[in-house]
Amino acid sequence: MTQSNRLNGGLINRGKPLNFNFDGRAYQGYEGDTLASALMANGVRFLGRSFKYHRPRGIFTAGSEEPNALVELRSGARQEPNTRATVAELYEGLVACSQNYKGSLRYDLLALNDLFSDILSAGFYYKTFMWPAAFWEKVYEPIIRSAAGLGRLSGEDDPDEYEKGFLHCDLLVIGGGPAGLMASLTAGRAGANVILADEDCRFGGRLNVEQEDVGGKPAVEWVEQAVAELTAMDNVRLMPRSTAMGAFDHGIYGVVERVQDHLHTPVEGKPRQTLWRVYSKRAILCAGATERPIVFPDNDRPGVMLAGSMRAYANRWAATPARMVAVFTNNDDGHRTAVDLMAKGVDVTVIVDARLDAPTLTGVRLISGAHVIGTKGRHGLSSIRVRQADGREETLACGALGVSGGWNPNVHLTCHQGGRPVWNESIAAFVPGQNIPVGMSVAGAAKGLFSTEDALRSGAEEAVAALESLGIAASALKLPRAVNSAYNLQPLYHVPHGKGRAWLDLQNDVTVKDVKLAHQENYRSVEHLKRYTTLGMGTDQGKTANVNALAIMAELTGKSIPETGTTIFRPPYTPVVLGTIGGRTVGKHFHPTRETPTDKWAREHNAPFDTAGDWMRARWFPQPGETHWRQSADREACNVRKNVGICDVTTLGKIDVQGADAASFLNRVYANGFAKLAVGKVRYGIMLREDGACYDDGTAARLAEEHFVITTTTANAGAVLRNMEFARQCLWPDMDVQLISTTEAWAQYAIAGPKSRELLQRIVDSEFDISNEAFPFMACDSVTLCGGLRARLFRISFSGELAYELAVPTRYGDALWRRMLELGQDLGVAPYGLEALDIMRIEKGHPTGRELDGRATALMLGMGRMVSRKKDSIGSTLDQREGLTDPNGLRLVGLKPVNQSEVITAGSQLVNETAPVHIDSEQGHVTSACISPHLGHSIGMAFLKGGDQRMGEIIRVVDPVRGTDVKVQVISTHFFDPEGGRLRA
Amino acid sequence: MLDLQSITPLWGETPRADQFNRLTITEVPNQALASLALRKGREDEGRKAAEAMLGFALPEVGRHAAAGSYAASWFAQDQWLISAETSEHELMSYQLVDAVAGLASVTEQTDGWCRFDLEGMCRGVFERLSGVNLAAMEAGSATRALLEHLSCMVICFETASHYSVLGPRSYARSLHHALETAARSAL
Amino acid sequence: MIINHPLMGPRDRQEFTYLGDACLIDRPDWQGGNAMDQFFEYVYLRDDPAGTHRELWYHEHGDRSWLVVTRNTVTHEITNVELASDVARKQGRSK
Amino acid sequence: MNYSGLRVIREAFNGQRGWKPAWRNPEPKPNYDIIVIGGGGHGLATAHYLATKYGEKCIAVVEKGWIGSGNAGRNTTIVRGDYTLPPNTRFYDHSVGLWESMERELNFNVMHSQRGVLFLHHNDAERDDHYRKTNIMRMQGTDGEILGPEKLRKMYPSMNFDGRFPITGAYLHRRGGTARHDAVVWGYARSADRRGVDILQNCKVTGFRIEQGKVLGIETTRGFIGANKVGVSVAGNTSRVMDMAGIRTPIESHILQAFVSEGLKPIIPGQVNYGAGHFYISQSDKGGLVLGGDLDQYNSCAQRGNLPVFESVIEAAVTLFPMLSRARLLRAWGGLQDMSMDGHAVIDETPIKGLYLNGGWCYGGFKATPAAGECFAHLLSTEQPHELAKPYRLDRFRTGYLLDEKGQGPNPNRQ
The missing domain is CATH 3.30.9.10 (D-Amino Acid Oxidase, subunit A, domain 2)
Known part of the structure; x- marks a missing residue:
């Protein structure tokens, strides 16, 4: 097809034709075209189907407010549903499809819906589909669901990259039309740091689409000059294709830059889009205004569009929706469309002006005081029906109709922090109210100043004022001469005459009748109206629909528009691609990753990993022939009990605590006593929250009189430091204590098993005596290894064996690990992972996060007596509340199966021996369980009601989900070596 | 004689260096680091004792100072991060402990951090990583900032063109990846 | 949101961890007459105003200082930021 | 007027003229037996149950804006009954059961x-x-x-x-x-209205009239309204409304x-x-x-x-x-x-006679709507806690019988 509707002139590059494809047909456009303008130039009017009735839809606007012309852009994994053709820049090889139909666009099976529109009126679904009960999920809902929605996602992983960033400026100017350009020039020349963001690829706003002069030359030239000047300024950052999507607290704006959407495929390594978080000291909103239509019967046919947009296509893109057009307006602006199109050689059949006193125009028929009351044309407009002031009606042929009901300032961002726009009677539109975001001011059409002259002036003035508040002196620039045309609007929101449905929300198919029904059923508040009819809930958020709907509701209730309500807006201003908000921190990089010092070795040995916060921890180290994790874990655990095992425990939090008051400080943050811990000794401690629950445990080693190093669980390392800092700074600010994390400064390894000392003796330099006598259980000291490497040695045990923890500077961690495996070969040394660690700690009844679940108190954990009552410590008052000391409350116990071949599973519930498996008989639950390789049967740790009083009792472990029901005996949690002889060996 | 081989935070035997269009990112592993925190009520004495050893005044809030073989960056209230070349000062933290005994708390931090030095066009990289306006830092300033979810310490030697970024050592590969992708995108 | 750190200057809210009402500084005396009641009120009861709220923030990704921020819960405007240790001392807390 | 598919078809041929308001806009009466403050899902469900199950006759629901303007209209519409602590498991399972019968009970399709x-x-x-x-x-x-x-x-x-x-x-x-959140509000409103409940929109509570420890009514932007009992069910505004009655809450x-x-x-x-x-x-x-x-x-x-x-x-x-x-x-x-400070709600009397509280729902308010309404209605009508709501007492924070599903402790921002 040739570009039958292409006109002369325009801001397109005819020297660069571009081939594209829509719905399987090849077309040609030019550089500078949007998909919409190129389709229009090619005479394509029918672009899609509406949401509910599947009515044919064409191009309605020339911008991001577009409700109709939505397409699936690109293909394959890059398919992008609901893309507004009006803002999709054309590129060579562009592929797009229409959407929301079954069958084909022209012969859409779901267009049947339209025949039943009387039944499918607003909210009909609330009133039906209730019987029979089971039918909703099975019959009704699937039908509704499959009909709903617009475009399709591909279901494939997006191959493109996205990114986020941060920018800082004195002044953010949102919108690069006349007001925004003047504001930027003013601030830029004053030396302020300025960011100018505009959603369009070209700065200039309406100046790009109007035939007018600025500063004595064509507006477009003035724009080019202004942009050139701004480009040359180091202190100004120009951001085209960048939408300010949200205004957040304290001057932070989200700005989406479409970096490569105008290209066929993004350049590798560079993002498709970037979300900039702009930290601005001041911002000026110069977002312009959006035209609204006048609503009349059958106003939804392809070809009916906004008058200002029709003019924009003609002037900027040299395209017309038809060779014969008409205009329907209630203001002077509509006349400009007729004038400009005529100047481009388009035949303007008629201007239908609702005003009785409409100004006349030469060269075109103008009917004053008239309304358009109907249209014809199946897949596109062919004629309009006009009703004159005296009631006479006539039908006039035209292929397109430009409608102007006035302009609505784009106040959206002024509402993002709860600001409410106010009604301005003189322009019959909402303008920004008082309560707009702090630091923001508004200029130009966004403020309701619709003439170019006013826009230029207010841009400059607002910039001067904003800079002044920052202490930056700026002088108002000499204003270029510009048009100061009157607007002369006589409000008309919908035509009271004519038959047939009149569309308010073109995307969601909300008609005037629906608003009437909502009123009749008392869904009268603006929000009820919106929610009941779905008005304004489409992808365009009702940018062209809401005010008219509000006006109709006002008419029905007999109230004024401001009494009826305002429409407010939430971010984002226009829909934002999810990938952009995700940026780079997605997928494998969703969170950063912490590696332990043995990470490399573990990967070399095919260890499976577990995530623990940001850490990656090895679960076990498979040997040839091992096919099940338990084979590996059991082998590793048995080797610890028999020989010696080594385990990377670096992830445990480590906090260095120093100061004259270090001991008394620890005495307050641990529930048990620390003041009297001797230098060179380690003690186990528990920390409570102030509400009495035990939230962390670990060890504290006293390295010197005023120097401790404590360990925390892996999960709580951050929280413990935060809480200790809170205690230090907020509770006891005069205590002399200093805290700093040393978690990753030390590679820390557990060396456990009867041969652990022997292994250690091969590493620790010979001048250090680590015999049982010199270095007993719970001792700690500084030593050197391997010829002088500084290290810390702690004799502590989580496994229940003779064991140590050895800490060396992290950069030696990998080498030391390899060295230990090498030197301990004849001792049978083997690494063990998390699973073996878990088996052994269950055998010893040590609690971990599964028991320290944030509800358990020390008493529940069997450590009640550790909480010292002789001192103040965090949590030691509220843990004595009745509910936390109830003798029938949960207590940690051990369980073993009566029949030793049966298995206790973690997550099971407990019931009494003969009780039913019912919630009313639940007695507690199993927190941890394993099959003990040393005892040869299953064991479990469990919270049992009154458990400490029930030793020896037979109860049942029930697991309805896995279908097991096991008789168990309640025993102590110290399953293995209860006397602890092994760890003192 | 110590017979264990140390490795860099990026698991190398030698430091990593990456060259981008107008920017280099270099891993700097050979830095002895220690935290120095003044004791309560002994602030003046502690400061004097530390300064006597370092040979220069401890920097004010947000500043970095260096002279001779030592450098110090403000770290928190009454706390600094002291650094020196490992080759000459491997035991710096021990020497500091002796110098300020009882007046300040010293904690060895050498292996707690990974350090990457950026030289060249840094603005675009920082714009993609941190909400703090790092590209506008003055020469000789130091700050702690969040970079791509990581708590870092940033020292500026020359505005917009020469920096050290210190991050938690266990996150070294994540931090390096973030710097690298930001550099590739920006430059 | 941006919190103007008294030492480090304006910082994005993302660098901070929030705790809650600054009344958490006023930890009761464990040996007071009705310590249990006082601790109950201290831990659980809140004014939760729609308006000015003094609250504790921790500069987790910065210098690890605790701050008392005075912020309006309706507008989110921040009118004052102090080091919590200074506030605590002013309120009579010591060792 | 009942809603049904047939009725929808009939109205299609009748130009939709037959549809009546889903609820009235009455003027406030001087006195009610029971006033429920809060025209969200919970408040309207409470009114529905008071009228249908507990035979109460003289009820008003007061709402400062439009009904459903709080969390009922701003949630993610999830309905589920998966809780770990037995009191919660029981409560939410019961709630899911009520959701399953809601549409027939209300004659309103909430698209559950x-x-x-x-x-x-x-x-x-x-x-x-x-x-x-x-x-x-x-x-x-x-x-x-x-x-x-x-x-x-x-x-x-x-x-x-x-x-x-x-x-x-x-x-x-x-x-x-899931369910259609707005429809739940409208369905309960319509049901309550049909049974004579006055739904008073744009009626903001500005204070309580309390004498000798007993509530006598509420001061509102539409004047004083007397009541024997007042139930507060205002979700995110709980602390401020309770503050008007001089009560500090763990919320x-x-x-x-x-x-x-x-x-x-x-x-x-x-x-x-x-x-x-x-x-x-x-x-x-x-x-x-x-x-x-x-x-x-x-x-x-x-x-x-x-x-x-x-x-x-x-x-x-x-x-x-x-x-x-x-x-x-x-x-x-x-x-x-x-x-709330343990991540779970309160349905209980308060120290002021005649004043009752339903609040502290954290994330769980929407799915609790029918069960909370029923339990709160039970409490307001009988002055005794509903069996399912017995653990949801206000004094549990003092006694330590907490319902901390997540084990986060008294950190509401982490619940």
């Missing part, structure tokens, strides 16, 4: 859709927690099962199992699902943001919760993806949030479902959560 709720786990500890939860749910008589990765892959082929936090399985709660107001995408053809069949990402998602019947995550984490009475949570929710969304990267986010909004 039991499409299944999925909670992913990433390691053995989380899996075992899920076993514990599903076991107690099964013992209560509701459903719950554990799925391995193979079954999950079949349900959600586009899910990324190997992201930063690999997915090892999930529990599935088939009776869980704080926080912001929870939620997000919806543009309309898309169905691609997410059920409701999915991604624990490691603090993220959840479902797709509405209209095609919008509904996304949610964590609180903004600071006390707030503004119904709006900020970028950090906005971003972290979407980061998780794209991590879990990489295909979502090319969908567009349409709208964000924030709801005021009444976060």
